[in-house]
Amino acid sequence: MSTLTDPRTPPQAPRTAHRPAEERVGAGVFDPGLLVRSLPDAVRKLDPRVMVKSPVMFVVLTGSVLTTVLAALDPGDGFGWAITGWLWLTTLFANLAEAVAEGRGRAQAETLRRARTDTVARRVLGSGEERVAGTELRVGDLVVCEAGDTVPGDGDVVEGVASVDESAITGESAPVIRESGGDRSAVTGGTKVLSDRVVIRITTKPGETFIDRMIGLVEGAARQRTPNEIALNILLASLTIVFLLAVVTLQPFAVYAGAEQSMIVLTALLVCLIPTTIGALLSAIGIAGMDRLVQRNVLAMSGRAVEAAGDVSTLLLDKTGTITVGNRQAAAFVPVAGVTEEELAGAARLSSLADETPEGRSVVALADELYGPGGGAGAGGAPAGAEWVPFTAQTRMSGVDLDGRRVRKGAARSVTAWVKDRGGSVAQDADALADRIAEAGGTPLLVALEDVHGARVLGVVHLKDVVKEGMRERFGELRRMGIRTVMITGDNPLTAKAVAEEAGVDDFLAEATPEDKMALIKREQAGGKLVAMTGDGTNDAPALAQADVGVAMNTGTSAAKEAGNMVDLDSDPTKLIEIVRIGKQLLITRGALTTFSIANDVAKYFAIIPAMFAVAYPSLDRLNIMRLASPESAILSAVVFNALIIVVLVPLALKGVRYRPAGADAMLRRNLGRYGIGGLIAPFIGIKLIDLLISHIPGIG
């Protein structure tokens, strides 16, 4: 087994630290000033052609217009004007919610736009080159970029290697390397070449580049309603029709009862009953969900993908970089019989002092940890006159020659051969020790010493994969959410099993090829499961496209980015877990506010029905359990509450409902208690309070 590091450079360390499980999926601070700044946009959205997209709010708009006309016909009616005013405010507040949600994205879009300045491209023409505007590039064009040039469009590097500043997109100021061939060839328009020269083949039409799409997504312009949002909208529309029926048919009943109602009162009743709260906040919730991803530097190409993330039941995670830190690390020194652990540690440390690989460094670190800095027998700082033997693919060993002593460490077979060549003895138990470590999923690294006593094996260094901190808890959390985690690795089944057990994943796929990965996804999907995965290489592209949620790393190839339905600008594979949480939070917020909105209606009936009919049937005054001051104040209070609750809930809609990973039952119980029961009770209190205030207004109370 090779002790080499995984040839693929490990992805950058995640920028976001491991969050404790309970922490909510935050979304930045809600700035109340945004409400004021978004006001002009909210007014602009009063256009009926825009409003008609939300059936609930369109009904409110129609109601507002109607009451305005009616109030204008009877200008002395203060109550009518008050209702009219609050109906308009209801409409406005709904638009405000959407405008605020969009406003948060717009700031981000501005930053991106600055990166998309008009660039001049150097297009390769036969042997020479010509200068053309970036907007005139076509797919397949070859362009040259040198240090200081801005990349004119999305493409792949076909020649050369360069360091590129991608901060315009990722916000990460450290430059990244882009080179032809392999999985690191993609460059994005708007980024800046810092050094060297590359030739880039353009892969995207101007106007459809990554940065253009990002702007569209962030601004919400390209936002399409997701299936779940459409379904909810249909349900809300049908409830609106039911309430429209209930209110329209009420007039003949009222006439019979001898209590004919004014159109203003009926309109007020209708607006109170239809689910305005969720109707007003629905699109803001969707935009804010996308926004929460953007704030985590994840770009979802469609809202559908965000929703699917909440539904994911199988998560495919690459071992290296996601579950384990990129490299194996020394975990123990296991001496053969007759050798002390300290002797072995000292020899191993000595042989690794010059070894700059992560494994080598970890050997030194472990020895230092066990026996103090510079610890271990036979050690003595960085010795002068030492001759370092570097690792080569042929010898598969590294080591040091010092003062007639030769220390070697490396793969079992190579070290054994080395000892035998020198006529030394291989301890009886050396093979058994190595095998045991291999069986436990670790990598054995034999350490041998040749000195005056001859060549001999001292023992074995146990190298193992180090599972990232907190992964076990995270997987436990996922399991509680009903999500199965599958670790994907190129390791042999033994190693894979050991790591899988230590990390606490539910399953693993060892010696995985891209074809295996694809087959696994298809198998899971055939069982009705939704699969999420991350990937960066071109050979990941088919699997990324097949997965329901495919998160491409920004460092990956453009093929991978094209295939996935999300791109993680930080290239942090663990973020998949967070994406799932955001998807769930989005759905929960929708459900919670719908429940709240419908539960609210009960109290409104108790306010409005006695107000309308207690004159005709005095017995109905018993329904006035809030003891509201007068019929006018009761109806107005309900309307005012209905409008204000929208503004009150805007921050919740934007931040999302508090989410803790838990089983479905616990989650349902909590949210039902908070938004169902809460939604039943809150308006009774709210309406009563508003009534207490406005009953002091002359002509109302």
Added chain:
Amino acid sequence: MSPLLAGLLQLLALVAALALAYRPLGDHMARVYTSTRHLRAERWIYRAIGADPSAEMRWPAYLRAVLALSLVGVLLLYALQRAQGALPGSLGFHSIDPDQAFNTAASFVTNTNWQSYAGEQAMGPLVQTGGLAVQNFVSAAVGMAVAIALVRGFARSRTGELGNFWTDLVRGTVRVLLPISVVGALVLVACGAIQNFAGVHAVGQFMGGAQQWSGGAVASQEAIKELGTNGGGYFNANSAHPFENPTPLSNLFEVFLILLIPTALTRTFGRMTGSVKQGYAILATMAAIWLGFTALMMWTEFAHRGPAFEIAGGAMEGKETRFGVAGSSIFAVATTLTSTGAVNSFHSSYTGFGGGITMLGMQLGEIAPGGVGSGLYGMLVMAVIAVFIAGLMVGRTPEYLGKKIGVRQIKLAACYLLVTPALVLGLTAAAMALPTPGDSMTNAGPHGFSEILYAYTSAANNNGSAFAGLAADTPWFNTTLGIAMLLGRFLPIVLVLALAGSLAEQRSVPATTGTLSTQKPLFSGVLVATILIVTGLTYFPALALGPLAEGLAS
């Protein structure tokens, strides 16, 4: 023993009997609708109607068969009534007027059994037994078939096929309704219900004068009337008539028959979808609403308010002394929470709240436990709505029994939700707004309004009971109620079958701990709340101006 205690014991006996029958009947029905064997008698029927019993139908084909059968049923029944005067076996009754014949045909084919006629004064044995009783079986079997089709939609995966309507219809009749009816009729005869073709007797009265008593095949019709949640009485007085419902025991037995199939179908549902627990959850939801309504009804009817009630021991007006307040309350709730509409007392004479409870029971959509078949499919549609809202709150795209509730499913369920409120409120409003229909009211104030609201509620929900007091045999009411019954029956069936088709095409999603568990009490609670809130919000203003205004005044 106090009447209240007697009532509670009756309730207990009823629950015990239903519990005993639940598993065997539910499992039997599951076998009936999944078996591949055909009885010889069934083969004859298939050959006679030219149906291929093993052909699988997609939802449009299934729907076409339902509609074709029902259309033929309406036409035949209409023709039979119109020709009654010229046919033998009619006891000399005249042919029925066109509007009433239409109303009655629509009524019996839709399992409503609204009767704008008085049985013993208008319909002879030929129409009663050869027309109406036949539809009692057929309309019940249709309801069960549609429910089973929906259950198959949940149970099947990646197929559009929902079974064969003709097989479901014939088996439901031959293997479920007929055998139980035969036993039921015998029990009723044993209790003293009549079963003969004796015609009309003139009997001298004790105080002088003469009275006419009609005979007829009453017990057999009574059995299927309750078992099939039909409700059309042989006599005008329906189950208050001693020939139909002679004793408190027969009364309890009739309530048992009413609730038998609708409750046991939840077991069938659980069996066919592979999880009896899911069936229990639906049963628990139904039982919670039914028990709650029964308790409320007993409370309001037993409440002693005023000297007259004090002496009678409750609101005894319009109730039979042999059943008392408890026996009547149990019956009234059972008949309005199912689509039965048989009455053993006069709902119009109940307290204001009591009348309101019967109305609200129907307005819930008759799903607790509801009509045979229609109760289950109505409840499952509500479950789809509840799952959609509650399911979102657990952070997943909602799914029920492994089927995603997406755009199409919600579209169909939402339309289902709209049908009956539109019919009830729309037609009631039209009746109130137009000058003449109001003349049929025989009471003023909220009670008069309740009569009309009750009539349309009953018709659109295919219940068939009436708030006595409305003179409903007018062309306006015969026609509009007939339309309400037809649309109230078949529009939901169209939507339910379309829903079944869309579900059957889906792949089943396996449940995980992140899936909303719909077999737990918490979900039953959510479902009860969804049903009560959605219906309550729809009808609250109308109920406020009728029963609530009346009930709160006392």
